[in-house]
Each structure stands twice: as structure tokens, then as C-alpha cells.
Amino acid sequence: MNKTIGFIGSGNMAKAMIGGIVKSKLVPSNKINVSDLNQDTLNKVNAEFNVNTSTDSRDVVEKSDIVIVAVKPNVYDLVLESVKDLIDNNKIIVTIAAGKTIASIENIIGNDKKIVRTMPNTPALVNEGMSALCKNKNISNDELDTVKSIFDSFGKSEVVSENMIDAVIGVSGSAPAYVFMFIEAMADAAVSAGMSRPQAYKFASQAVMGSAKMVLESGKHPGELKDMVCSPGGTTIEAVKTLEEKGLRNAVIKAMENCIKKSQEMNK
Numbered sequence: 001m002n003k004t005i006g007f008i009g010s011g012n013m014a015k016a017m018i019g020g021i022v023k024s025k026l027v028p029s030n031k032i033n034v035s036d037l038n039q040d041t042l043n044k045v046n047a048e049f050n051v052n053t054s055t056d057s058r059d060v061v062e063k064s065d066i067v068i069v070a071v072k073p074n075v076y077d078l079v080l081e082s083v084k085d086l087i088d089n090n091k092i093i094v095t096i097a098a099g100k101t102i103a104s105i106e107n108i109i110g111n112d113k114k115i116v117r118t119m120p121n122t123p124a125l126v127n128e129g130m131s132a133l134c135k136n137k138n139i140s141n142d143e144l145d146t147v148k149s150i151f152d153s154f155g156k157s158e159v160v161s162e163n164m165i166d167a168v169i170g171v172s173g174s175a176p177a178y179v180f181m182f183i184e185a186m187a188d189a190a191v192s193a194g195m196s197r198p199q200a201y202k203f204a205s206q207a208v209m210g211s212a213k214m215v216l217e218s219g220k221h222p223g224e225l226k227d228m229v230c231s232p233g234g235t236t237i238e239a240v241k242t243l244e245e246k247g248l249r250n251a252v253i254k255a256m257e258n259c260i261k262k263s264q265e266m267n268k
């Protein structure tokens, strides 16, 4: 891609995306500009990915065609205010923040500017990210494709309507956290049965990854895949009974409802 990509904020999500872009070689690392308030953070990002760094977000905006704003929602508006005079009608502003609607960003930088709202997730770091994208009226389909190719460089992505972003946060943006909790709990049980901690993480993570791949690749309903594991009178059905008794599915649904509700509140 013949574009320069900038990141304002170099935290967990930005680093996962930078790592994914660099590994995929979508653009050379000298075409990635990154800012953060913390020089130590920037030194680490530079040592790991060899990208250009600055403590001044204005440097990043000036030097980049596509600017990904990756700071937390509480400082988001201040950051946009501090760079808005540098945003012309050619630059593309990409937001990854929960609760920052296209309208709220247009209110700050102007409704004549090019804005793409996205929701990625941290598996971007290992090229298994899942992202959603939507655009404002000033972004052409070609420009949306260009931004999508950034997100596709570290995983998969889909274009959605903006009112789906809250659901995307529940099922994808925040979801790695629930899956890590599940893996941790599985590993704890294996350790309790005498397995070493590293081996327990390996078994548990591979089981989760393989199961996810079966859902994506077999075309079978998850319930059917579950039934294929449950031998009559066997071990798995005992575990399934306990998970139902303890309300696993209900807990997941309730947790995601709260996650989505929080996202909706943050949009206001």
C-alpha cells in the first residue's frame, strides 16, 4: 500500500495493530508513525517494530495519510481538538474507540472530513484479528477498501452499519477477555489434576483455537459439533451437565448484554 499510516496513542490495541501491519508487510515500518505521551512506551515500540515515533501527536497527523486515533475515550475529544487544524479534506481519520460515534467526531473536526469508525480486537497481534468498519459520507468506497486492507492485513474484517458497532464490541472487541478467562479456568483445572502450567495453557488454548476453526470451517452448527464430542455415557456429557447447571450460557449472554449496554451508554 502506498500510504503512510499514523497512530495517536500506542497502547494495547495500537501495538497489536502495529505488530500485525508490520508482520504482514502491508507497508514498510518507516511508513508507520506513532505517538504516545510516554517516551518509554515509544522506545519499546520502536525497538520492537522499527517505526517512527514522536511524543507529539501533531507530528503524526502531519506526516500520515491515514491517522488511526487509538487513545482511550476519556481523552479522545481533547486529542482531536489538539490536532484538528492539521486535518485537511484528504486525510482519513480512523477511530477505534468504544463510544465515539462518527457524529461526535464530526462535531469536533468538521462534517466535511473523512472518517472511518472501526472496532478491532487484540488478536490482531497474531494476525487473527476481527474488525468491523463503517464510514461517513465523505469516504468513497475505494477509500473504505484502502482502510479495510489495513484491518485485513492483521485478520478478517467486515463492513457494518454504525448501529452494529455496539454488538461488535460485545461479540468481538471485548470478547478476547472472556475467552482468556475461559482458557485460564480450563488451565487451572488441568493444573489441579497435576498438569504443568505451560502444558495446561497449551492444551487449553489449542482446544479453543481448534474448536473455533471447526465452527468457521465445517459449516456445522456449534450444537452439532458439541454433540459429536459427547460420547453416550461418557466424560464430556458430565462436564456439559455441570456447565448448564452453573449457567455458563446464561452468564455469557448476560455478560455480553452488559458489555453492549455500556457501549451504548458511552455513545451518548
Ligand SMILES: NC(=O)C1=CN([C@@H]2O[C@H](COP(=O)(O)OP(=O)(O)OC[C@H]3O[C@@H](n4cnc5c(N)ncnc54)[C@H](OP(=O)(O)O)[C@@H]3O)[C@@H](O)[C@H]2O)C=CC1
Pocket: 008, 009, 010, 011, 012, 013, 014, 035, 036, 037, 038, 041, 057, 070, 071, 072, 073, 075, 079, 096, 097, 098, 119, 120, 121, 122, 173, 174
Ligand atoms: N484494548 C482493546 O482490546 C481494544 C481497545 N479499543 C479502543 O482502543 C483505544 C485504546 O484502548 P487501549 O489500547 O486498551 O488503551 P491503552 O491505555 O492501552 O492505550 C492508550 C494509549 O494512549 C496514550 N495516550 C493518552 N493520551 C495521549 C495523547 N494525548 N497523545 C498520545 N497518546 C496518548 C496512553 O498513554 P498513557 O498510558 O501514558 O496515558 C496509552 O499508551 C480505546 O479507545 C478503546 O476503546 C478498541 C478495541 C479493542
Ligand SMILES: O=C(O)[C@@H]1CCC=N1
Pocket: 098, 169, 173, 174
Ligand atoms: O474495554 C474497552 O472499553 C475496549 C473496547 C473493546 C475492548 N476494549
